[in-house]
Amino acid sequence: MIDYRKAxxxxxxxxxxxxxxxxxxIGDGPMTAERLAELRGVLAALADHPIAxxxxxxxxxxxxxxxxxPLDAASPLAQHLSQLxxxxxxxxxxAAKATASGEILCRVVVPAKVAEDFGQGLIRWMEPKGATGxxxxxxxxxxxxxxxxxxxxxxxxSGAAAAGTVGGAGAxxGAAAAGxxxxxxxxxxxxxxVAVGVSAHADRKRQQAITHITDLLEQLQADKLDDEHSALNxxxxxxxxxxxxxxxxxxxGVSLGLDSAVHTIDTALSKADIRLAxxxxxxxxLPEGEPVEVSTLTxxxxxxxxxxxxxxxxxxLASLAIALKRRVNVLQAVERAQSEPDNPFESFTRAxxxxxxxxxxxxxxxxxxxxxxSALELARPNSKRPVFTNGEVDRLLRAAYQIRRLGxxxxxxxxxxxxxxxxxxxxxxxxxxxPALPAQV
Numbered sequence: 001m002i003d004y005r006k007a008x009x010x011x012x013x014x015x016x017x018x019x020x021x022x023x024x025x026i027g028d029g030p031m032t033a034e035r036l037a038e039l040r041g042v043l044a045a046l047a048d049h050p051i052a053x054x055x056x057x058x059x060x061x062x063x064x065x066x067x068x069x070p071l072d073a074a075s076p077l078a079q080h081l082s083q084l085x086x087x088x089x090x091x092x093x094x095a096a097k098a099t100a101s102g103e104i105l106c107r108v109v110v111p112a113k114v115a116e117d118f119g120q121g122l123i124r125w126m127e128p129k130g131a132t133g134x135x136x137x138x139x140x141x142x143x144x145x146x147x148x149x150x151x152x153x154x155x156x157x158s159g160a161a162a163a164g165t166v167g168g169a170g171a172x173x174g175a176a177a178a179g180x181x182x183x184x185x186x187x188x189x190x191x192x193x194v195a196v197g198v199s200a201h202a203d204r205k206r207q208q209a210i211t212h213i214t215d216l217l218e219q220l221q222a223d224k225l226d227d228e229h230s231a232l233n234x235x236x237x238x239x240x241x242x243x244x245x246x247x248x249x250x251x252x253g254v255s256l257g258l259d260s261a262v263h264t265i266d267t268a269l270s271k272a273d274i275r276l277a278x279x280x281x282x283x284x285x286l287p288e289g290e291p292v293e294v295s296t297l298t299x300x301x302x303x304x305x306x307x308x309x310x311x312x313x314x315x316x317l318a319s320l321a322i323a324l325k326r327r328v329n330v331l332q333a334v335e336r337a338q339s340e341p342d343n344p345f346e347s348f349t350r351a352x353x354x355x356x357x358x359x360x361x362x363x364x365x366x367x368x369x370x371x372x373x374s375a376l377e378l379a380r381p382n383s384k385r386p387v388f389t390n391g392e393v394d395r396l397l398r399a400a401y402q403i404r405r406l407g408x409x410x411x412x413x414x415x416x417x418x419x420x421x422x423x424x425x426x427x428x429x430x431x432x433x434x435p436a437l438p439a440q441v
Contacts, residue, residue: 011056011095012036012154013084015108017187017345018049027333030153037439040418049346052110052190055154056085056095059103063424065432069200073429077192079108082429084186094155102427108193109439110419182327191344192247195334197421197436198352199243202326204435206236209320216316219308225317232268232320232369235261239327248332258328265324272318272362279369291379294399304373304406305399318366329355346406374407 009030031039036053043051071078085104098104101346213229238257283302286292294305303309329352337348378400420439424432 009098009153009155011088011092011098011157013054013088013157014043015052015054015186015190016049017051017190030155033154036154037418040109050110050190052108052193054084054189055107055109056098057105057107058098059073059101059105059424063105065424067200067204067426068432069196069203069243069247069431070432071196071232071247071430075431075435077196077247077423078425078429080186080189080192080432081423081425081431084189085425088157092155092157095157102274102425102429104425106191106423106425108195108197108421108423110190110421112418113408121262173346187344191334193421193423193433194419194436195348196247196433197239197419199327199330200433201435201437202323202330205323206320206327209316209323213313213316213320213360216308216313220303220310220313222313225310225313228268228271228317229320232266232317232324235264235324237333239324242331243327246334258331258349261324262328265328268317268321269325269362272314272321272366274275275314275318276362276365276369280365283369283372286376290410291377293379297373297403301373305402307402315366315370318362321361325359329359370406374404376403378403 038051040051073079073082085095085099089099210233216241217226217229217269238261242258280301286296297304301311303313304311306312332355333348333351336351337344340347378396418439419436421436422434
């Protein structure tokens with residue numbers, strides 16, 4: 001976590017993906033994080049093309065790099081970032097001081113207006129049922145209090161641009177005068193930062209799903225479900241290799257096995273669609289507004305009244321397939337963007353948005369089933385005996401608790417938010433890109 005006391009002033013760049021015309025709203029003096037967040041929204045509303053910001057913070061003493069995707073110094077993202085920092089240091093004393101050690105934690109923030117194109121599963125500020133305030137924090141918080149630290153002053157870096165061009169989607173164009181405000185035109189930097197951040201976010205979801213599935217299968221010992229899990233998990237090496245090659249500016253080939261991985265993922269998604277349709281049908285058949293017996297529910301939702309169970313494993317398998325598909329979608333979107341070097345960001349967002357729509361519909365469908373289940377009232381089991389045993393009472397209470405909890409953490413919609421992507425840069429120029437998260441000021 002960042003200790004803001006290490007730096008009184010933090011340089012911030014305004015990054016455009018094209019030459020744009022906007023009023024001079026940034027200025028040259030220091031500003032607060034809250035002020036910068038407001039100005040980002042203004043720039044996004046006024047500009048015709050995406051405008052992001054990049055901050056360069058001191059490297060935290062402790063940083064869990066295992067959460068991110070590492071890229072070496074020769075990768076396009078690392079090179080574009082290095083060029084931006086090097087050229088900025090020549091014209092800005094604040095940038096030179098902040099980047100002198102070579103070790104920094106960069107924070108790229110994409111406005112909500114633009115980030116909304118990346119699919120609500122990744123960039124919506126979700127407010128889960130039962131959450132207190134819907135708090136989401138990335139790395140940029142005070143380690144002692146957990147609150148966002150805003151005492152550092154952000155200093156705009158004017159006139160600094162990533163000089164030269166590194167092969168890839170959209171050559172870096174330098175600085176563009178935009179109605180009095182000097183913006184850095186850095187389409188490849190923004191594109192690659194978003195691509196890796198989104199991919200890291202999807203892989204984080206995959207890791208969480210794998211952990212849940214493993215725990216559930218240890219309880220179930222179900223061979224068929226274990227096979228589904230193994231098939232999906234077996235897709236990871238091909239996706240990881242394809243990610244590394246594409247983000248290092250290579251070309252994807254058949255030998256990687258990505259085609260077979262995509263087939264496996266699509267098969268799993270097809271199974272998820274079939275199960276989702278069955279679950280919806282089963283819920284539709286329940287008498288509206290009447291209590292439901294646990295035995296009736298378990299016929300269509302086996303194990304729904306337990307901490308584990310087949311139903312919950314099916315849910316996690318669907319989540320795993322969606323997470324893997326999102327990583328593939330990012331790869332395909334980046335490849336398409338790189339094939340159109342004169343139109344990188346628009347091509348990327350268009351391709352990703354089209355693919356994400358179907359995944360969002362699946363996730364909304366699964367969330368709807370969970371919310372409907374959690375709202376059900378359980379009926380007392382039919383019995384000829386006038387009283388229930390302690391075991392029957394305990395089971396009913398446990399079932400009610402487990403089913404009610406299905407709705408925790410579920411949200412069908414959320415409001416758009418700025419997206420923050422944090423990039424740790426080492427002295428040798430290599431970087432680690434962390435999962436994209438909703439941005440806080």
